[in-house]
Amino acid sequence: MKPIPESSPFRKPVYLDYAATTPVAPEVADAMMGCLTLSGNFANPASRSHVYGWQAEEAVEEARGQVAALIHADPREIVWTSGATEANNLALKGAAARYREAHTEGGHIVVSAIEHKAVLDPAQWLEQQGFQVTRLQPDQYGRVHGSALRDALRDDTFLVSIMHVNNELGTVNDIAGLGAICRAHACLFHVDAAQSAGKLGLDVQQQSVDLLSLSAHKMYGPKGIGALYVRRDPAVKIAAQIHGGGHERGYRSGTLATHQCVGMGKAADLAREQLSEEPVRIATLRDQLWQGIADLPGISLNGHPEARACGHLNVAFAGCDGEMLLLSLRDLAVSTGSACNSASIAPSYVLKAIGLADDLAHASVRFSLGRYTTADEIAFAAEHIRQVVKQLQKQ
Incomplete structure (x- = not known):
């Protein structure tokens, strides 16, 4: 696989791991x-x-x-x-x-x-x-x-x-x-x-x-x-x-x-x-991210499509190696699940409990948005994900 070029216009990887922790306001x-x-x-x-x-x-x-x-x-x-x-x-x-x-x-x-x-x-x-x-x-x-x-x-x-x-x-x-x-x-x-x-x-x-x-x-x-x-x-x-x-x-x-x-x-x-405004803004950005990648082959949403907190988007990428997927998304700071279990090589017990097979659980990524996420970051993230997944699925 050819290396994915460094393409982020941002100083650091786009932070999409707000469920793990948030920056102090x-x-x-x-x-x-x-x-x-x-x-x-x-x-x-x-x-x-x-x-x-x-x-x-x-x-x-x-x-x-x-x-x-x-x-x-x-x-x-x-x-x-x-x-x-x-x-x-x-x-x-x-x-x-x-x-x-x-x-x-x-x-x-x-x-x-x-x-x-x-x-x-x-x-x-x-x-x-x-x-x-x-x-x-x-x-x-x-x-x-x-x-x-x-x-x-x-x-x-x-x-x-x-x-x-x-x-x-x-x-x-x-x-x-x-x-x-x-x-x-x-x-x-x-x-x-x-x-x-x-x-x-x-x-x-x-x-x-x-x-x-x-x-x-x-x-x-x-x-x-x-x-x-x-x-x-x-x-x-x-x-x-x-x-x-x-x-x-x-x-x-x-x-x-x-x-x-x-x-x-x-x-x-x-x-x-x-509370009355910010969750609505974050949910709109989350939905834009999902809409930007939802047509990729083999992609599916983990969790409830509607009864879901505003910033969470957990996605399974069938046909992708989970470890390679996470490494390739180097312009994004994301997680494969709970930060407390990130050192474990076992598939997420949460994803297993809702019926995912080991390979699909391993190929799942949690994107989580928050107060400082911008529309530009979401547009870049969607394009970066598309590029990475398409290349991985060719292998």
Whole structure:
């Protein structure tokens, strides 16, 4: 195969991996910079004996309110964590520990088979501790249906964990419908909303959510900070997993990083302000990318064609070697799936679960767009993909 010429008019490859992480918004970076140096708001928020600590605490609490407003929660229901992975672990392990306090044995948990590993791995660990776990199979689009959840529920089911938006496919689950089923069954409902915050409306009250995980770096905030929503009414009780000081009302000990909290708060505020317009713009660009390549031979869409988050486009390229495809798309920064599994040579467990054969799963690419994606970048990306795929399919 002849090498594909370097043709990008941009200084770097076009970034189309927003589902893996997003760049920090300039407004967020500015807010964080004000919390780092001696002349700024740098103090420990738990230091309540001087004005520096009071000001830091005030900034952290303002940020907590901004995060709460994004999901229509009470600020007192927001627990700071290091990210969605920790939030997921706290939700699952914390709920399981409280259940075990009241029950010496048993305990049933329901998750979907295509959850992020930050849910699947804790669920597997809990299974090793004596809990029983049911993994619901999605439909061919990656959705979990209410009928499947109802069939899986048992008398000792105390927790259900279903993600709002799948990180590989972008497929959207009916969280409100699933939440209503859990509420009727009197079991806790946890939602991993790392991929939906800032893209879809979240209302933990209307959607009957008891626990919800968020990540700042998926919505133009900094890495290393996230949050877990813990419902107060009706009260949800979970056991702390990190001990040492009783911070965050006993749920999560550790000195809060003022600049990180402020950054996530600002990111949440920007996401809330732009929620009515920005997802529409991004979805339009995503659809333009798909329209620009949809006529290629052997191409198919993975995931639901309509019930999909605005920035996700997961595409299978039949007849292409997956590794060569990714290497050849050197003018684009894209992914073959979750960034957390990018070092694995095994086909995506998500794509396998929705019925793709190994060769087609290996030849699938996730393009994900975001706030800073432009029409010019999409036009270039479509042409670059066409050039690469046509050459690979000739081999």
